[in-house]
Amino acid sequence: MNKTRLHYIHDPLCGWCYGAAPLVKAAREVIPVLPRGGGMMTGARRQRVTAELRSFVMAHDVSVAQASGQRFGEGYQEGLLRDATAVFDSEPPTAAMLAAEAMAGRGLDLLAQLQTAHYVDGLRIADRAVLIEMAAAIGLDPEGFAQALDQQLGGPVQAHIKDSRAFMAQVGAQGFPSMVLETEGGLQTVNVSSYLGRPQDFQAWLRSRTPSTQAAPAFGCDADGCAI
Template sequence: MKHLLIVILFIMSFDWLNAQNPTIIYVGDPMCSWCYGFAPEISKVREALPDHEFKLVLGGLRPHGTETNADIGDFLREHWEEIHKRTGQPFKYDILEDKTMVYDTEPACRAVVAARNLNPEIELEFFKAVQDAFYAENRNMLDIETYLRIADEFELDSDQYRQTFDSEECKYETAQEFQLSSEMGIRGFPSVVVRHNGQLFLASNGFRTAEDLLRTIKNIQKEGN
């Protein structure tokens, strides 16, 4: 079975894309409900591939979105219930009763970029913490206090985190990640890309179990040798 080879014409400042070491690239958005459902699966993949580097690309599900729960709340509830039934991930639904809540995912993505800039080692764990804050705790994703609380849990300096989060540089870097996701041809979240022998291959475009995904990764690497 042949797998889609990804060719990126505009690599921008992502130097790690040119590296040769085996890498799993996870493309998602912390406010993407299927990414939340996928959280246990990608954790299993990481555990199964300790010799691989893992990179996170923030894809931007609804960056700068203006829709509110009054517009899409019913759709979200059905979606969340389906994901809970399929994955077992816990959802809290109270936030859907707030009809004024704006579904803008840019701040949540930028929150992860800010954390990565301060400590690159925590990007995937911070991503998961933001997911939990929204789906399991119903925290306000447009309020920086939500992210400051998480930053404190990761022992990041609050003032430094706030300054980084609010900076134009961080906003620009986040927008660049959205563009990278588009350049990679990503059309759905969560997606997983495998870098093997310096080339990028699409392993999944949407939710998959760890077992299924690991099988695909193995096939990609076997075909590429």
């Protein structure tokens, strides 16, 4: 049985994870991708938007945009990052991903939608109403999603984050985003930064390590003899 898959350690509020979004999209066309939300801004690490946070974040965003080509929108830069009433909290959007995954295997689809909502449109993706709206935008039933979200909030999402942190410790991952390729041969850490802005190269690298993409042994006979 082919065990090849890509573990994706991320956070919905991590700008570099937004930069890595094209890599995730490319990877999903090749192998299964298992998202692991690490809870970068949860509990005591939740942060209200301040001038200091804005300056810190925007400096990183410039680097992300240069390295990845990802666009940061005016709604985010001039809206959300200037809204002193907004709170950055990773737990609700991570729970929303778990809910989307439980409903329809759409956790990564919802993550992509939430990243655009946050980094382009400047929406508060920790707000319940926004999460339900974004789930509906990818085709999930709003009422069913709201129920699924309630089931993931609190203990379940916290357990998921704890498990993700334990996996990070196991593989020596230092932050977000981190990717670990799992094959029959074990776990291999991926140098994500070297592929930013190069999703096709990343996809090609993954294909070269995916058994199902390797050429099948020749079968049959031709004029010069048999291949088996």
